[in-house]
Amino acid sequence: MKLAVVYHSESGNTEKIAHLIANGANQIQNVEAKTMSISNINDEFLNSSQAVIFGSPTYHADFSWQLKKWFDKSAKYDLAGKLGAAFATENYLGGGADFALLTIIGHLLVKGMLVYSAGSGEGHPYTHYGAVCLKAGNKEQQKRAEIFGNRIASKAISIFDN
Incomplete structure (x- = not known):
């Protein structure tokens, strides 16, 4: 099963977290996770x-205008029925990540995606709307991002690999 981690990153912080999430997803058997910047999408994957x-x-x-533009122009990608999730980076605690995640989730719903965050249902660490890291994250936040990728991949396997 394939899992794509699509991100926009200016400073490199969001890119670093994307790789951690993909690493967590790749720990699940039969999952192939790849990261891709919105400026370099692997269409086939x-x-x-x-x-x-x-x-x-x-x-x-809020989330970046670059990702918003990507959503607005992404009609060539059929996201309907796919499992969707979101993560965000912020410069400081209270920097708006929860609102940004909810806005991204709204776009996923409009695209017809099944949205999952693991929430508190999987126990600690909680990822209510998605993974959040301050800048590139401290060790705990980085581990949480990896666990987030693992949980999303596990849910995708349970849904799509019957």
């Missing part, structure tokens, strides 16, 4: 993925 995790830095309590 994204279209054949059963799960897609989107990530963005936060700006003024």
Whole structure:
């Protein structure tokens, strides 16, 4: 099963977290996870993925306009029925990541995706709306991002590999 981690990153922080999430997903048997910047999408891999995790830095309590533009122009990608999730990076605690995640989740719903975050249902660490890291994350936040990728991949396997 394929899982794509699609992100926008200016400073490199969001890209680092994307790789951690993919590493966590790749720990699940029969999962092939790849990261891709919105400026360098692997069309074939994204279209054949059963799960897609989107990530963005936060700006003024929202996700990046670059990712918004990608969503607006992404009609060539059929995301309907795929498992979707989101993650965000922020420069400081309270930087708007929760709002940014909810906005991304809204776009996933519009695209017809099945949205999953693991929430509190999987226990500690909780990822209510998705994984959040301050900048590139401290060790605990980085581990949480990896666990997040693992949980999304596990859920995708349970849904799509009957």
